[in-house]
Amino acid sequence: MKIAPLFEAQAEPTDAAASKCAIVLTTRVRLARNLSGQPFPGWAKEAQRSAMLSESMAAVAGLPQMKKGLSLTVEELSELEKQILVERHLISRELSTAKRGAGVVISRDQSTSVMINEEDHLRIQVMRAGFQLKKVWNVINTIDSEIEDKLDYAFSPTLGYLTACPTNLGTGMRGSAMMHLPALVISSQMEKVVRAVNQLGMAVRGLFGEGSDASGSIFQISNQTTLGEAEEEIIKRLSSVLNTIIEHELNARTKLLESDSNKLFDKIGRAFGILQNGQLLTSAEVMNLLSLVRLGVDLGVFAEARRPVIDRLFIEAQPGHIQYAAHGAFESAQRDRLRAQFLRAEFAKFGPPDFNVTGKN
């Protein structure tokens, strides 16, 4: 398997240290960049795409940040490998279905990935565990400047970085945070939050971006507009929206504990029981169960050190990862059995819950 090295190294998506901010799982910034004087990937002929792919791939793979990284073209990847990369958020669904002449360069720690010939020539992405928007922006800004040394970007002084779709024009930047908001979901406040966030020009999506559902109470919040505002301003505005959402989630948790702590702890206890003993588990169900156990960690029911385990399982319980671990292709019913088996093993060593907590939230 071409992507085997991804499972050998310590990786940002699955092994990051416990973050201080429990509500924000990961922060990510992506930049859309294009080569000057070249047709965008969707319009380019195959030969043009291949030429741009090899030029860009060589430039990106040569960055110091990509030392010992992986350079992969879509042609050389199997369906399963592409699915795994999507589940780890290293490539988009769009790239996984791309025609010939597209690829990705992934850093050894999987915190940085550069997709080539997706919607734009380059989609640079930097990801970190926890709430670190500013830091992530600084890191990606440096990488972008280094790529700029080697490739000529399409840029207009008035319109900024030119992108295939005008919705990304200007900074070409999308900052986003993956947020775990179980209390807002349980207390049916999410719709209200989504509306408020939308009105502030921010988008709310499910775990796997556009069109995906919010299983596991995980939501992706990102800026919608990219032109007319500097990157730092967008980051600042997004951060303040994220902080407000965190506050609402914490309030919702306090309310749930005050009004209905038995009911809440019952949900968490049952989730734990099913993960420990279930025999057939779909990935949607597992996402929701893991979400409840993660809430349990936040409330002190389980040890703090268990949170990174849950965050890793959010990824490893996905269909592609289950099949990779079992070395083969399996029907969905068989996957549910394998998934349950995998989770039983993980939760056998998880440590018992302690419900004698008075909301250490």
Added chain:
Amino acid sequence: MANSLKCDLCGKPATVHLTQIVNSKVHKVDLCEGCAQAKGVTDPSGFSLADLLLKASLNPEQPANVVRCEQCGATQADFKKLGRFGCPACYEAFKEIVEPMLGNMHKGTVHVGKVPQRALERKSLYDRLTHLQGELDEAIKTERYEDAARFRDEIHQVKQTFGEKTLS
């Protein structure tokens, strides 16, 4: 009927009226029930009025005169169909349809963020070099040798700066 509003997308009587404030600008859409459902307006997660407005403004209504991007050959119709441009030069070629869209879509219509400083410097040096090379060839052809010597010196100078830039 009291309600004379028509769906912005298909023209049927509109029953869903939506207002969204993006960056303190008010956007309004009127939709019939079918379109509202098809566009996911009723699903508050993942719905963005900006996307809808983009698609609505792309809906082919009047057959515009065919504007073609000289660089890549894409037409306005291609953009309307795909929602994406053919190449960076399309922004100039289709200026008239892009510019009115940007105000609805974004916070402003002029870029105020990062500028690829190093790339721009490199490009201006490169342009200068090409220009000087042309002048030099012309001077030699017309036997203006003093001018030619001057251009050669300048080229040498620019190349030195260029070399330093790319090496550093």
